[in-house]
Amino acid sequence: MDTQQNTALTRALAEVPGPLPTSGVIHISLPHTDRFTVVGNHLAQHPELSCTAVGIAVRIQSLPQGAKVGIKALAAHCREGEKRIAAALRELEAHGYLRRVRDRLPNGRIITRTVFCNRPAALLHPRRPAGAPPRPAKPEPAPAQASVQEPAPASVQEPAPAPVPAPMQEPAPLPASAPVPMQEPAPVQEPAPVPVCHPTAAPPAPELPVAPVAPPAPSAPLFVPRVPPPTAPKAPRRPLPRPGELTPELDRAATALLSDLHRHAPQFTLSEDDVRRLVPGVAAWLERAVRPDSIRRTLTDDPPQPLKHPAKLLAHRLTELLPPAPPGVDDLAALDRPRPRFTVTPFQTCDDCDRAFRSPTPGHCRDCRETRAAYAQAAA
Template sequence: MALQKSNAPAPARHEVRRTSAGVRKVTEYQAPGYTIVGNHLTQHRSLSGLAIGLAAHIQSLPEGAPVDIRTLARRFPEGRDRIAAALRELEANGYLERVRRRTDDGRMVTLTISYNDPEATRARRAREDAEQAKRRAAVAPPPPAPARAPVRKPPRPVPSAQPSRAPQPAPAPQQPTPAPQQPPPAPQLPEPATRAHHTPAAALLANLRHDDPRLLLSVRDIERLTPPVAAWLERGASREAVRRTLTTGLPAALHRPAALLAHRLVELLPPPLPAADASPDARARPAPLQTCDGCERAFRAPVPGRCRDCRHPAAAP
C-alpha cells in the first residue's frame, strides 16, 4: 500500500488567469419571480442611478401596487425630494406617466403608468393609428362624381314648304336626361386636436351600458366613436352633458346603437369655446393641476412643488 504524503500540495480549486480589469458576470438560473429589464433603461445615458433603480423597482411590482412618493420613501433610504426628482426624470424620458383622473364622487386621484419600453409603445400606437385611419378610409364612400351637363343636339333644319306638300311640323326639342341621384355622403365624424381626452371618452362610451343595456358597444365601435366624444370634451362639454345627450330620448326599437350615437355626435356637436377676452376685466385662467412631491395629492399651482399642507405641516388639521 502506498503511503500518503501529508506535505503534498493541494489541488487548485480555481484557475487564476491574467485578464484585463472590468466586470465579470456569474449567471445563475432563477426561479419564477424575476423581472426583465431592457438595456435601454439600465444603460440610459440621461437617467441617474436612482431613477434607473426606481424604474426597475416599479416594473417588478404587481399591478395596482402603490408607487407614490411617500410609499417609495418608506421603502428606500433616499428622501422624498430625491425620489420626486427621480420620478420627474422618468417622466421626462417616457418611462413613467402620471395622469390625473376624477372619480365618480368628484375626487381627483393620480394614476401612475409604467412603460418598460417607451419607444416600442410609441411605435405600436403609431401603427394602430395608421391602421385605424386606413380602415376609416376604406369604410367611407367615395365622393360622388360631378354630374355632366347634358349635350343638346342642334335642331334639324325644317325643309321649305312646297305647294304640293303639307308643311311638316318641326321636331320637338329633346329633353335633357336627368342625372342619376347619388346617395348623400356619410357624415364625417369630428376629430379632436389632441389625444388628451381619449381615455375619458372611451370610458364614457363603455359605461353607457349602465344607462341602457341596449347601448352595449363593441370594441370596434368604441374605437370609432372615441375621437368624436373627445372632440365634445375638448370643446368644453362635460362628461355628464355628453352622456345625457347620448342616452336621452332613445327610440323604442333600437337596432343600430352605434349608428344612432354617431348621428347625435355629428348633428348636435357644440361650437368651440370662444377665445379668451384680452381685456383687463376678463377673469384670470386658473393655475394648472400639479402633483404634490410630498403626498402625491393634486393641487393648483403655476409650477411643480409641494401643496400647502406639506409646505406648512403645522397648519394642517
C-alpha cells in the first residue's frame, strides 16, 4: 500500500504502437503545442561534437533574437563553468554552427555580432526557391564538321497523333407508319499512313575557333573556422633525440638514471622495454653536458594527475625540452677574446678656480689659461 503507482506512465506505455523493445530506450512522443524548438539530428547526433557543445547549441537555438549568448551570459543560466562553455562555443564555431563577426556601426563603434545557423550545411548548398522556374538545359554544341546526318531510328521518332473521327450525324426520324429499313454498317476506314520525312545531308559548317572554357572558380566557404577541427591532420611527432655515438658509458649512465626514477618519483615506474626505448634520449642529454640531477628534475617535475602513461610523458619531455649543444672551443675563444678599449680622458681640477675639466695632466682650465696669457701679454 505504501508503493506509489504511476498510472499515467502505464497508460502511456499501453498506447505505444507495436511491441515494446526488451532493451534500450522506449519513446513516448507527445505532440508539443507551445514552447518548443525544432532541432535536427545532424546536431543532436553529431559524431564530433561533445554533449556540452550540443546542449549549448540547443540552448542558443531556443533563445529569441537579440538574446545575450556570451560566455558569462550562458554561465549565469547553466551549471557548466566558463571554461567548458568557452570550449563548447569553439567547437560550434569550428563546425560552422556559430560565427562571431565584427561590425562597425555608423557612429564608428565596433561591435561583435554572434550568428547561429541551425543548418550550416544548407548554406554551402543553397536550394532553388519553390516558385522559381527551372533552369534551361544548355544545348549541346554541334560538331565542327557535320557530315551526312543519320536518320533517327523508328523507335525514337514520336508517332503522329491519330486523326480524330468526325461525330456521326443521327438520321432524321421517319414517320411511325413507314418501316425502318435495315442498313448495313459502313466499313471503318483506316487512317492514311503518315509520310515520314527523312533528313537530307546538311552542308558542312565552317570551322570556328573554340575558346577554352575556364573551370568555375571554387566558391569561398561562408564559415571559416578559427580553430582547426579535431579531424584535421596533425603534424607528425618529432623523433626521440639520439646521441652522436651511443658509447657504453653513456648507455650505462642513461639506464641507471631511468631505472632510478621511481625512487625519486614513484609514479615514474618504467618497464624494461620503456627503459631501453628511452635510453638514447637520455644519452643525448648526457652528451650535451647536462647533469643527471638536472635531467631527473626536468623529467619528473610537476607531472599531470593522474599520470596514465609515464613513458610517453618522458619521451615528450626528452624531445621538446632538449637543451642546445654546448659551445665548442672556438666559440669559447671568441668569447674570451679581448674587446677593443677606448681611452677616456680623466677629469682634472683647475689649480686656480677649482673647476673640473678633462685633461691627461693636471693644470689649469681653458679660461684660466686664457686669462694668464692675457696678463702676461699685458705685462710685456
